[in-house]
Amino acid sequence: MSYWDTSALLKLYIAEADSPYFLQLIAGGDEPIVSSAIVTAEILCVLYRKEQARALKGGGARRIYGKFSQDVRTGRILTVPYGRDVEAQAEKLARLVFNRPRPILIRSLDMIHVSTALSSRARDLVATDRRLREVAVLAGLHVLP
Numbered sequence: 001m002s003y004w005d006t007s008a009l010l011k012l013y014i015a016e017a018d019s020p021y022f023l024q025l026i027a028g029g030d031e032p033i034v035s036s037a038i039v040t041a042e043i044l045c046v047l048y049r050k051e052q053a054r055a056l057k058g059g060g061a062r063r064i065y066g067k068f069s070q071d072v073r074t075g076r077i078l079t080v081p082y083g084r085d086v087e088a089q090a091e092k093l094a095r096l097v098f099n100r101p102r103p104i105l106i107r108s109l110d111m112i113h114v115s116t117a118l119s120s121r122a123r124d125l126v127a128t129d130r131r132l133r134e135v136a137v138l139a140g141l142h143v144l145p
Contacts, residue, residue: 003122036116089115
């Protein structure tokens, strides 16, 4: 099972230079994509920010979010709620990343993503954020790309 953070998931819905790589990762796969339930709010914010900045045409945020929501409803994307299991992983992860000679200054939502990947027993984590990827590797996850 692969866990995807918001940065990677967006590449399935918004065409970017590296989107074909991410689309190829899911091509022909039977397993759903797994992500934290926070991805919904993150995707909404990114899409509407892009629309405000005119990087998306008017109505683009709503249209793209509709496609994402459909993928969640049909089970193509499984969202994992924030619960005690994720919180327990976050506590372990915080000790791991901050109690080092050179702490990794991960952001809270990224910590939730890595903790959710660990609690859902994902084998891979797909993300583009450098700090999130660094923490995921430290936690023992296989990181793509």
